[in-house]
Amino acid sequence: LAKTTQPISMDSYEGQEVNITCSHNNIATNDYITWYQQFPSQGPRFIIQGYKTKVTNEVASLFIPADRKSSTLSLPRVSLSDTAVYYCLVGDSLNYGGSQGNLIFGKGTKLSVKP
Amino acid sequence: NAGVTQTPKFRVLKTGQSMTLLCAQDMNHEYMYWYRQDPGMGLRLIHYSVGEGTTAKGEVPDGYNVSRLKKQNFLLGLESAAPSQTSVYFCASTPPGVGYTFGSGTRLTVV
Numbered sequence: 547l548a549k550t551t552q553p554i555s556m557d558s559y560e561g562q563e564v565n566i567t568c569s570h571n572n573i574a575t576n577d578y579i580t581w582y583q584q585f586p587s588q589g590p591r592f593i594i595q596g597y598k599t600k601v602t603n604e605v606a607s608l609f610i611p612a613d614r615k616s617s618t619l620s621l622p623r624v625s626l627s628d629t630a631v632y633y634c635l636v637g638d639s640l641n642y643g644g645s646q647g648n649l650i651f652g653k654g655t656k657l658s659v660k661p
Numbered sequence: 662n663a664g665v666t667q668t669p670k671f672r673v674l675k676t677g678q679s680m681t682l683l684c685a686q687d688m689n690h691e692y693m694y695w696y697r698q699d700p701g702m703g704l705r706l707i708h709y710s711v712g713e714g715t716t717a718k719g720e721v722p723d724g725y726n727v728s729r730l731k732k733q734n735f736l737l738g739l740e741s742a743a744p745s746q747t748s749v750y751f752c753a754s755t756p757p758g759v760g761y762t763f764g765s766g767t768r769l770t771v772v
Contacts, residue, residue: 580760589665589751589763590704633703650720651696651704 550634555656564621566655568634571615579610579617582633584654590633594619621657629659663687667752667764674742674771682737682767684752690762692755693735694719695727697748698766704751710735742771 551569558564570579578597582590594601596608596617607620621628631654665686674680684693691712696704706719710729724746726738735754739746747770753761 582760587766589753589766590761591763592760595760650706653701653703 549650550636550652552632552634552652552655554653555658557658557660558624559660560625561623564624564628564657564659566619566621566632566634566657567616568619569616570634570636573614573636574638576638577636578638579608579614580635580637581606581608581619582635582651584631584633590651593632624657624659626659626661629657631656665752665754665762665764667750667767669767670765671768672770674739674769676743676771678742679738679740680742680769681739682750682752682769684735684737684754684764686733686735686752686754686762688754688756688762689732690754690756691732693729694753694755694761695725695735695737696751696753697721697746698751699748707737707750742769744771747771 578595580595581593583593584590594603594606594608596610598610598614601608609618619632633651633654668683672680694709695707697707698704705721707725708716708719708722708727710716713729713732716727716729728736735752750767750769752764755761
């Protein structure tokens with residue numbers, strides 16, 4: 547399973563764009579990159595998933611360079627409600643639950659958005 | 662459509678007592694998981710199941726048992742609770758190929 551490294555914490559202000567980078571040097575060919583958001587006292591919530599290049603949805607964008615050894619979650623114009631912990635996970639999404647498919651949650655990045 | 666429902670939401674146990682945490686999902690997902698989350702530790706996988714009647718150990722399985730008798734339910738048991746099992750427990754489910762859906766958690770305190 548590919549290990550991920552991401553910053554422990556980040557600070558931002560309302561209205562700014564926030565980019566959180568995750569390193570995953572040992573990513574495998576079948577691995578996808580998935581980001582989750584967790585608010586206090588809640589379970590993590592799926593944000594976005596990608597394999598290469600760029601993925602965008604109504605919440606965020608995910609940028610993945612050609613070598614796939616890192617990825618960047620981009621949150622446009624953050625608000626106070628985006629204050630949360632963000633987790634980057636790498637794993638074979640087509641084999642969730644199998645011996646090669648369990649996703650490992652690290653400690654995540656604690657994003658604090660200030661007014 | 663309730664998603665993933667965990668019961669109970671809160672519980673206080675005395676050391677040595679037993680209890681069962683219930684996770685129910687109504688999305689017909691094949692895979693289900695139990696995680697625990699401790700302050701500053703992120704989420705750690707306890708046990709998981711890839712289908713009805715199957716279970717497997719995760720990263721921190723000691724002191725826990727699980728059962729998946731029905732596809733929609735995944736039970737986590739503590740036979741003899743210890744203070745080290747004080748934690749927030751999250752259940753999750755997923756079909757292959759997409760992200761996890763998590764429950765809202767069970768906050769367990771063992772005194």
